[in-house]
Structures are given as C-alpha cells and as structure tokens.
Amino acid sequence: MAAPRGPIGRWWLRILRPIRGWGMIGLMELMRALPMRTATNGVAAIARRLGPRMGASRIARRNLDRAFPGLARAERERIVAEMWDDLSRTVCEYAHLKTIVDDAANRVEIVGGEHLDALREDGKPGIIFSAHLASWEMVTLAARMRGLPVNVVYRNANNLLLDEYIRKLQSVSGAALIRKGVRGARRLLQVMQSGGHVIMLVDQKMNEGIAVPFFGRQAMTAPALAQLALRYECPVVPVHVERLGDTRFRVICEPPLALPKTGDRDADVLALMTAVNRRMEVWIRARPEHWLWLHRRWPKDEDGGGAGPMLRQAQDEANNKQSSS
Secondary structure, eight states: OOOOOHHHHHHHHHHHHHHHHHHHHHHHHHHHHSOHHHHHHHHHHHHHHHGGGSTTHHHHHHHHHHHSTTOOHHHHHHHHHHHHHHHHHHHHHHHTHHHHHHTHHHHEEEESHHHHHHHHHSSSOEEEEEOSBSSTTHHHHHHHHTTOOOEEEEOOOSSHHHHHHHHHHHGGGOOEEEESSHHHHHHHHHHHHTTOEEEEEOOSOOSSSEEEEETTEEEEEOOHHHHHHHHHTOOEEEEEEEEOSSSOEEEEEOOOOOOOOSSOHHHHHHHHHHHHHHHHHHHHHHSGGGBOTTSOOSOTTOOTTOOOHHHHHHHHHHHHHHHHO
C-alpha cells in the first residue's frame, strides 16, 4: 500500500519508517539467534517462493530483458528466484558476520591474493572495486585476511535505524567506513593522500555522473573511481565474490586495470569507467543469479537502447564539446 502524498504522506512516513526499521532489526536478531546454516537455508527457501511475486521483481525482469535480449522466460524466472535466494543469504550472513570472520580460513578462499599483497606493499594508495555479487562483504574480509587495511565507501540505507544497525554488524570486518556525501568525499581524499586503500562498489544506480556503456546500453555511472585513480596514479584492482555453498565463498582478485593516459582527462575518465563496467559485465554474465538486479541501473524511460533525460543531456554535452574542439 502506497503512503499518502503531501503533508499527510510525510507524517505517515515519519511513523512508518521507524516501524519498518525495527521490524527488519527484529528479523535480523531472529536470524542471529538461529544457527547460521538454519537461518540461511530457511530464509532462502522462503525468499525463493515469495521474492518473485513481489513488485520489486518487475524491475529485475525488466533489467534482465535489457541486459540479455532474447532470454527465455523460464531462464529469466530461474535467475529472479535464485537472485532472491542469494540476496536473502547475504542478509543472513550480515547477521552472522562475526561467525564468518572468526572462521574465515575455512570459509573464504582467495584467488589472486598476490594482487592484494601488492597493494599492501607498493607504498601507494590503491582502489579495489567490486559489485553487488554474492556476499560482497567478503571482499573486505579478504583484504583483512591478506593484512591490507581498507576503507569502505558506502551509501547509507534510507532507513537510518536499520543503517546504524547494519554498520554495527559490519564493524567486525575491521574496515573503516566512509559514507557517501560531502564529508565522505573529504575523508576519501584524506585517505588517498595518506596512501590508504579504499573499496568501492560501483554498480549501483546513479542519477548523476557520466554516461558509460553497461550491457550495451548507456548507464549513468559515478566517475569518482576513475578521477581518484588518475589523480593519484594508483592501482585499480577488480575483485568479486562467488558463492560456493554452505556459507563458503571464493574471492577472486584480478590484476590492476591499465590506466589510460591520453592527456584528455575527461576521455581518460570515460575510458577507465568503461573498462570497469566491462569487468563487471563479465562477472555478471558468468553468474547472473548472484547479481542484485533490483535497482534501476538504467533510466526508467530508457527502452530499446534509447537514453533517458539525464543521459541525453550528458550525451549532448559530450557532443557539443567534441564539436567545439
């Protein structure tokens, strides 16, 4: 049921948000009280049945149709159901994160760990980027396992009660948290200037940024990763997570991406973010059921490869710049 609009709607939301927040916290506490395997398997079984019937799944289906034209309906429905399975397990794993951290040697396999070691030893700042694939918090845990201190850039949840609760659970990973925003941007610069390392999840929906191809369609993409990497000439290491089953994971670390150096900063930023999106495409195509298809990665009015208003504006600006040069 949609909340009323106007002043009454705002009043209603002030009441509804705390109720929702405490409700989710109560569910998380219930998960914590249960054995981890019982909680993850039980919640996943429910999510597989109920998730595909929820309104949010319409976004997932539309995104899948755009990313994989011609995808059979049965395969699309399989991916949607397994996405809900994976997402529910990820939520349960946040509730049991301390158990996973304490048993990390038996639960987390790291492939390409030498690339994290190189970040630790090269004396320069560095950026690790990842996507909302499988249990993405394992990227932070892998860095900890290799002795690499990291700072995680995050977007706060809309519900502040739930956001504070999740951050407390997340604190056992040992990473410093940088919240997106003006203060967070200042802190991010301080980290980079001091030779620190940051983890960025760069696959989320953006209303601003630059237009970058993603699955063959333009998507608004935050350029901060590329801007920082080019400014500090630091390594950009792709890392993603695969779920192995029974609350076990494989964290795959890849060689750093090549930094473009044409002398045209805007072109270099676009080239690097294009390379970033291409790596994420490869990961998602390999395990589409493990990606979070629920956010509107492409503009709502984008259809058949067209661009939404913000993308059209960005493209017009790029065309005007090219014409004037």
